[in-house]
Amino acid sequence: MALLEVRDLSVVFQRRGERPFTAVDGVSFDVEPGQTVGLVGESGCGKSVTSLAIMGLLAKRGVKISGSAKFDGTELLSLSDRQMRDRRGRDLGMVFQDPLSSLNPVVSIGLQVTEVLERHRDMSRKQASVEAAELLEKVGIPDPKRRLSEYPHQLSGGMRQRALIAIALACRPRLLIADEPTTALDVTIQAQILALLADLVRDTETALIMITHDLGVVAGLCDEVNVLYAGRVVERAGRHDLFRVPRHPYTHGLLASIPRLDAPRGERLSPIKGSVSDNIPWTTGCAFAPRCPNALDTCVQVTPAMEPDPVVAGPRLLRCHNPVEPATAAEQEIMS
Amino acid sequence: MSTRTDKIDALSEQAARGDDAGVSLAAAAWRRLRRNPVFLVGSTIVLLFVVLAILSPFLAPHDPAVPMLGDQVVRARNQIPPVQEGHPLGGDQVGRDLLSRVLIGSQQTLLVGVLATLIGLAGGLVLGTLAGAMGGWVDTVVMRAVDVMLSIPGLLLAVSIGALFARPNQYTVILAVAVVQIPVFARLLRGSMLAQRHSDHVLAARALGVRQRSIVFRHMLPNSLGPVIVQATLVLAIAIIEAAALSFLGLGNPDDRLPEWGQMLGQAQNVIDSHPQLAFWPAGCIIVVALGFTLMGESLREALDPKSRR
Structure with a gap:
């Protein structure tokens, strides 16, 4: 049995007085442990909404979710808020697009990592900060002890995304959803982050859903592409x-x-017409x-x-x- | 990771630090403030009056409650003790030393201003957090109540609240002024809490399964406080003026042995034609203190506003 089984997942946004909008329509896919599955498409094709629906992060009002998303046999869509909250971060991790705005600007990196450890792994503050330093080291942040006391704006873009990955992986989730994790980064850093994700996924047998509009990312990382x-x-x-x-x-x-x-100079790109x-x-x-x-x-x-x-x-x-x-x-x- | 990628990281980090040289938001704001003449003037005035209020018991040449020049007061001829040796501002209507009364009066005025602001801030924080964090019907109920309070002119509301008490004293004044400020703080905080609720880092925190309590108090509230703190410094000035207005209207402390500027102003209005100095000194002090707090607040707002950064 697959780790995550998404069957016929649909998300309809319904606002009073407006026509309902179907953002996700009967999407089905499986993710095996250790497998990397890509969700590819243009902006607005429903990639992010799919992932937010699986994570239970969509608003309750005005949103209708149907279908099924089974994680390790448990139906995620029918879990209560509390049960879902206990799973998020522990079983299901997520890395977001913009590393700066995804980190809390007024809380130190250290506290943001230890917060999750204390929450899900019942660690004391002391244990958690030792573990946090190890995590930062694992994602390739040099001098992790010093970084723990720093704030997000003091880190570079690549460092921030590493820190976010460290936070997402803090509780060793079995499924990680990466929503365009490299879009806000420049190419050299993109390559490093992708290599890091690939390493981590291989070492820990974590399943990865890679959401991207960048086919280069897909080519480098994904086993299966939707x-x-x-x-x-x-x-x-x-x-x-x-x-x-x-x-x-x-x-x-x-x-x-x-x-x-390797295309000849002067050759025109062939875009998809329309939007x-x-x-x-x-x-x-x-x-x-x-x-x-x-x-x-x-x-x-x-x-x-x-x-x-x-x-x-x-x-x-x-x-x-x-x-x-x-x-x-x-x-x-x-x-x- | 290889040392090469480490180097790249170090370099890009340096670049990222370039514009703000690795300082916190507060430190960056402080650096801008230090060079701002408006802030310097405002804070100097405020500091001066705070020091004055603290030292006034030692600075005041006489007891503000004792009418030691009482023999010079001739009520029938509207005569009030003039400026004389030992009394650089002369005396008041009952012969008390005016300078001492103005000096000691700074204590009451600042106390009322600060306490009223703190109480208003506390009330606003509770209501604003409730509305911003819970949303839904809680938000609706709280915000409609706030709207009702905001629809009544501030001073009018303060006067009505002040008039509720049978025996007005300085604490009823504080309460009246504070209650008027609660909706302002609540609305401001609720607005920035809502903005935070839909921010990426709150979504990220939710994706980590962080408890609602710590999302509100660790992730949303601290990020929403900036505008509220700025508003507090501006409210200090408003509170001082409103407290003075209440005292002036006779809703303040009826016991005039403990001087307060608004009350002195109110008592001076009978003799304002013949002895304008009785109104001039307390009024001038109110204006200058309020100006000081306003200048400080405005420059603080500018320094913390990301849009005004050059």
């Missing part, structure tokens, strides 16, 4: 398969829009159809189902009536 569009998973594949043979036109478009160092707001609802067809270069008439009439890929072998799923042909995908790979 591509989200407008709240639904449109393609699922292993990382190598996905990069070698992208099948969904959206995935294909995402890969084609990345600038490459996420040019959607049609999933109920009347494929939401991506208005932006899709492969769109057929069926695409706006029949909603595609998530099915095993009919052409390419392997454990992959696809939600598309007219996927990109493997040959052309490969050709374009060579051409670009």
Whole structure:
């Protein structure tokens, strides 16, 4: 059995007097212990809402969550606030996007680490601060004893993200959700943070859900990738398969829009036309159809189902009536 | 981690420290304050009056309660003891030394100002924290009550509260002035608490399963106090003026053996045509003290406001 089983998870935001908005629509995926699963997509496709729903961090009012998220056999969505609070930080950890605003500016780093240790591991303050120093050392913060008494604004961006990771890992959670952990960092630091996450996950057998819009991050880290569009998973594949043979036109478009160092100079990038707001609802067809270069008439009439890929072998799923042909995908790979 | 990445970290850290040289928010604000002439003037005035209030029992040349120049008072001819040797400001309506009364009066005025502000602050902190942390119907109930109080002009509300007491004294004045300030603090704190509630670091703390109690008191409250502290220094000035106004209107301490500036002002109004000095000295003191606190508060607000940083 998988460590985390998400089945048919839907999140609907409902405000009085406004049309309900479906942010996440029937998302299903599994995470095995030690596995890294990526959730990829543009802004607004429901990646963060998915993770917040699993963590139970969405507001109670105006939000309807349905489906199931089983962690180690326990249904997370039906736990009480108190039970969920006991699990957060201990079983489920989370690392956020902006390390500066995610740390409390008026509390020292040390206290922010020990707070979790005292809360979940019943440590005394003394034990906790020894453990905190070890944690900071483990995530590669030099001179950890001094850092414990410092405040977030005294640390560099990379250090702050390391500190956040240390806090998230303080209670050795079995599942870590990283929500765009490298977006606010510059590239050299990004690489360090990703390497650190990869090391930690491997050493501690922690399962990792990596939420990102950066396919480079996915390529470096994830075992399995779920591509989200407008709240639904449109393609699922292993990382190598996905990069070698992208099948969904959206995935294909995402890969084609990345600038490459080995592309000839002066070659124009090929962006995906339109924006996420040019959607049609999933109920009347494929939401991506208005932006899709492969769109057929069926695409706006029949909603595609998530099915095993009919052409390419392997454990992959696809939600598309007219996927990109493997040959052309490969050709374009060579051409670009 | 290799030593190379350590070096990179050290370098980027130096860069991060560049703009604020590794000092806390308070220290950075203090550095800006120290060079601000407005703050220097304000704090000098405040300091001067605080020292004066503390030392006034020793500085006052005479007992402010004893009408030692009483024989010079001729009520029928509206005669009041003039400036004379040993009495640099002359005497008051019943022949007490005016200088001593003004000096000792600073004690009462500062005491009333500080106590009223502290009580108002405490009440505002409780209500604001309640509303900001609990949200929902608690928030609605508290804030509507606050709205009702705010809709009544401050001085009018203070006068009404002061008039409730059968035997007014300095503590009823303090209470009346304090109650008026509670809604201001409550609303201010609730606003910044709400902003904190949706901040990333509170979400991060919730993601760690931190208890609600420590989220409120460790993560939300300390980050919300800045504007409240600034407001407190401004309220000090308002409280002093309002307390003086209440005394002036006769809602203060009826026992005039212990001098208070507002009360002196109130008693002086009968003779303001012939002896304006009786009103001039206490009024001048009230104005200067209130100005001092206001200047201090305004410059503090500027120093702590991230938008005004250059």
